[in-house]
Amino acid sequence: MANASMFEDFYQVPDLKFDIQKLRGDLKDILEKKKFNTLGISHFGAIMMNQIPGDKSSTTGHNVRGVYWTKPDDTGKEVQRDQKIDEEKYCELVPEFRNTYFEEVYNKLKKKFKLGRVRILQKEPRSTLSWHKDPEPRLHIPIITNPGCSMVIENVAKHLPADGKVWITNNTKYHNFFNGGEQNRIHIVACMLEDRFNK
Numbered sequence: 001m002a003n004a005s006m007f008e009d010f011y012q013v014p015d016l017k018f019d020i021q022k023l024r025g026d027l028k029d030i031l032e033k034k035k036f037n038t039l040g041i042s043h044f045g046a047i048m049m050n051q052i053p054g055d056k057s058s059t060t061g062h063n064v065r066g067v068y069w070t071k072p073d074d075t076g077k078e079v080q081r082d083q084k085i086d087e088e089k090y091c092e093l094v095p096e097f098r099n100t101y102f103e104e105v106y107n108k109l110k111k112k113f114k115l116g117r118v119r120i121l122q123k124e125p126r127s128t129l130s131w132h133k134d135p136e137p138r139l140h141i142p143i144i145t146n147p148g149c150s151m152v153i154e155n156v157a158k159h160l161p162a163d164g165k166v167w168i169t170n171n172t173k174y175h176n177f178f179n180g181g182e183q184n185r186i187h188i189v190a191c192m193l194e195d196r197f198n199k
């Protein structure tokens with residue numbers, strides 16, 4: 001039986017909703033100008049929405065990914081992957097997003113929450129992530145999704161609909177995301193520098 005506590009690692013922000021049609025329209029324009037950065041990693045794709053002021057290199061290479069922990073094999077031993085990011089320094093909108101609806105969304109989120117990097121993340125059809133945990137919770141705004149997309153935190157799976165609403169998820173616990181559809185899933189994902197889950 002589902003009960004409210006099962007979903008405590010998935011928090012829907014009340015009284016905050018963005019215009020999903022505007023997001024989809026402006027995403028189309030952005031994707032004509034910018035490509036997803038894959039780092040050559042299968043089923044990973046990211047576009048940075050913010051940067052360290054004046055530093056274009058902060059939007060490239062491993063800056064689009066960041067440190068995480070995973071348990072890669074049957075020993076169950078946890079290992080650290082990728083590199084730590086100076087999240088607090090990310091506070092300037094990437095120029096290509098200026099005068100788009102993404103700028104309005106970014107400014108509104110920044111007013112309400114303490115954020116680090118804000119990215120557009122793509123999940124390809126029939127793909128998952130590694131089983132991993134991140135240094136901090138994440139804020140999600142689904143832009144394009146399908147019924148076969150779910151986030152799994154420990155043993156609870158939840159579909160996050162693309163209806164303009166905003167979710168905060170407890171990525172400090174082990175989690176994954178799968179896209180079981182036949183279309184790319186695209187979310188805005190922000191690193192939360194305030195932690196509502198670990199107090």
Ligand SMILES: [Fe+2]
Nearest residue numbers: 132133134171
């Ligand atoms: Fe994650």
